[in-house]
Amino acid sequence: MTTTPVELVLAKKERFDRTPDRRSEDFHEELFELERAGELLVQRVPDDFVTVSTKYGVPKKIPRAHLWHHKSCGQCGHIPGYSTSIFWIMRKLGHDYHDPSDQTSCTAWNYYASATSNQAAQAAVALRNFAAAYETGYFPLIHCGTSYGHYKEVRAEILRHPELRTQVRKVLEKLGKPMVLPEEIVHYSEYLYALRDEIAAQQVRDFTGIGVTVHPACHYYKLVEGDAIFDPDVYQGQRTAVVTGLATRLGAEVRNYSTWFDCCGFGFRHILVQRDFTRSFATMRKIEVMKEEANPDVVLTHDTGCVTTLDKSQFAAQAHGKNVGVPVMSEAQFAALAMGAHPYKVCQLHWHSANYRPLLEKMGIDWRAAWAEFEESVAKLARNEQEFVTWEDVGV
């Protein structure tokens, strides 16, 4: 049997072989050790879970149900179809959840933007939210990539620094809250990836021929990289499998492009007060490259900042005649559309900027009719015939 050098290399990579010094430690042992020592409580993943593999092969449990939704301020505030789609999918799958008002933002967007906080405050905010989840008995599911990344950082710091534990414990005692860390820090995109077969089983729209480019969120897989999901069947285990694994399972055609690893250009402070940088990076290093090399029908990503940046940066670039103009959404919205969700009542695409209508047409969705339906439901609200649009109104 002849084997080419390329095949040899790929065969090695598929086994997740990495040199030992690059392998991050498995934090679980340390976590349970602190629990045994009475320093903190560990909230266990509920019994109903799916096991997936992370970057260095450490198994990760992804709970299927009974989830406490740690929402994202950017999603709820500016891309509300993002969080609505996550909830809608869970309801459609018949898995129970809790949408708490006893939750604050992780506050990390502000921290990475302005540094007007400190290590103890950031850890206390994280552990207050974890305690709030623990008190309900529901397991935290993190919607935002930055919250997910930051909470992994906080966990590493809490495990490593006894003085920080003391400081945070004192604050939590004042709040009357227990000191709890979850057994796993789980991002919603991991949930969707782990449940991709369940999601595909309820697919009602055919996505064959839909060209997709994926932008992976830096804070998902670069920040405390060991927690991120990798799968030998997706990119041969060389890139994170979330988003791509789901899009492929839904029958879409995921196309490669050369700046896949690049950041989106969000910059935390830049997106708010220095957008010339954000716009330049997002269009020149991401959207234009995608258009040139892959010409996708849609860009899928899995974080608040990335959707905002890649979507909103295109308007000004288009005015300058740049090669942009591709819709951007989360894979949660994409999956919800596959499962039959309403493009406006559920996915709330009218909050997005880049033109998504050609994509909807390619998906077989009559967007004019859908918009008329949405307008009718809004008119009912305006006439005070109904206070809010409900889950029942959107079929779940």
Next chain:
Amino acid sequence: MPAATQDPLRKVDDVAGFADVPRAEKERLVAEVFADPRFADYLYGCYECGICVAVCPSARFYDFSPRRIAQAAGRRDVDLLYQQMQEDIWECSQCFSCLRCPRGNNPGGVITIMREVAVNNGMSSAREALEGYSRIIYKIMSTGTQVSPDMLQPDAFPDWGPEVQDVSENLALWRRALPPETHHTTSTGWSVAERTLIELYLIWLETGALDMIRQVDEGLHMILEEVMEDRLEEEGIER
């Protein structure tokens, strides 16, 4: 060590947008960076391979290099670190792409610490970088969510397209058209419970995070302090 102006690694002094300070003051500030408990986890020594620069988005559009930061911190170059705290650190995107460092360094993390020291000491770079940012700090610290639907105003985001105006004009109705019960808000991302807010205020007060604001924006600090203390007093919570 050569005089600052002779050091080829430094940017030219006459373009510096900050006043020089005595060496002892620079040493004090830099010592605060090294004293942060995270510092030892973030810097192990630099190979000078430049991978961090290759992956850095800010390096493409600014005169900015995470490698220069890692090198300056690695060799404890007080003058250069001070200059970087005044000129460079706010250009970082905090994406942490630089964590691809083969040595395991975290230049982005070192920058987070340098920024915190800049804020804590009211350095001019921090004040300048945070100009126009006060409303965001106010929003996150006082409401518990960072960006709210009512921030989507066409005059604030003219470059985001006409959809911003549509959202702004229809905001109250479109928020009522969202099925999740927590999403009907317009001035916060979601509905945050009163008790939760009080707990958040206690965190800002107990950890010194609120005090940090005083160094960069006294007016904002005064407003936030009043909001928080009034609310705690109403609840009968003594500190």
